[in-house]
Amino acid sequence: MATPVMDKSQSEPGAGGTATDTPYITATFRIRRFNPEVSDEATWEDFRIEIDPKERVLDALHKIKWEIDGTLTFRRSCAHGICGSDAMRINGRNRLACKTLIKDINPEKPITVEPIKGLTVLKDLVVDMEPFFQAYRDVMPFLITKGNEPTRERLQSPEDRERFDDTTKCILCAACTSACPVFWNDGQYFGPAAIVNAHRFIFDSRDEGGEQRLEVLNDREGVWRCRTVFNCTEACPRGIEITKAIQEVKRALITRRY
Template sequence: MTTATANVDERKTEEPEKPFKVQIKLRRYDPETRPDAYWETFEVDMYSTDRILDALHSIKWDQDSTLAFRRSCAHGICGSDAMRINGRNRLACKTLVKDLDITKPVTVEAIKGLPLERDLIVDMDPFFEAYKEIHPFLVASDKPEKERIQSIADRDIFDDTTKCILCAACTTSCPVFWTDGQYFGPAAIVNAHRFIFDSRDEDAKTRLDILNDKEGVWRCRTTFNCTEACPRGIEVTKAIAEVKQAILRGKR
């Protein structure tokens, strides 16, 4: 028997992976049925490659169709399914069940600091209002016939903050945001950073003036919660510090 044939035979005799039981403890809320939030536990069959989003789908499709949560692309790009999983902000579509401690129920609840609407869904309007206030768009007076040229070095300055997907995981992990409804929050500052340090933009001073407000960057307490929560690996705390430095210099 050749080596190739032996390998094929070995693959044929491999046992298919068997599912394992996982308990998912969800914080439920439906203002139409009861005024308070409550915990409810479901048991689902999972595989090692399954994600928390798969568990939620299983619950909604097979056990309780009233479960409400947001999701879209399911590939960590749209940012729709940010939630608190075992006490940490994460994307449900990127969190593998096998990476969690499944010897006890996995807790899943809505992100904090934004108004709770139902189950795992929060009102994102306050988050996007803060985002819009920092002018998250390129401002340039020239009208080139071709693309605006930018050096690799100039791009590197703000490349990290272009990765934001507006999932709100960083902002809703911030203790200041939980207690201060006026604070812009890390995500808004990250997106301001993306344009403040863009060499093609001409509105950096306006954004710096906005973030120099009492509810701007100076409310940050540098706890690093935001950096740890970011599913895109953005160095959020570093970006906020760079915006603070730019304000103190009076320019980018």
């Protein structure tokens, strides 16, 4: 196994300090590599870098890409836990690379980084998100109303808004869906994220499309496939109570009250 190494110069001496005073540690990142143009098989590659442990895994990936191997491929955008594009498996758990501090994942041992599960890997840490987004589109994640276009704002009480506040936090990172064992074994399952986004509108007092969404989720690949193992809730970087939302959708299907 090749081990590319990036050496970092020791810090410059400052007032009251010496050239050996440095916050940096040497950490090994073991990254799962896949390039369909080179091989049909994925391999693991180690990169040893010097980095401040208070930095994030995303910072380490940038160092590796910019200073060691420019072919390393991964998605990222805002780098602040909002866009959700850098979800990946870090030390066996789904996380956002931009929110995971190196010091919090035991840098004394090799830190494993691999793509999220259940979706086709296109290259390195990049997966095909189309099945995930298709499930999202299928639940109609937009306000549905009847009648003429309103002439004034649709008002809503704070209490009504609070009813679905938690599920408005979803950033579509797919961390929850790709942590679900049912999704791993059945790519047709809508998955937690789609159900969460359906919940956001089913329980919106201004919306009139609840019955349509419930019928979509009543499908054999819908909400009933959930086995309530809580992987999704544990994986969510936004702290959404996903399993609770799924149970509320199930209850609404049975009672038709929402």
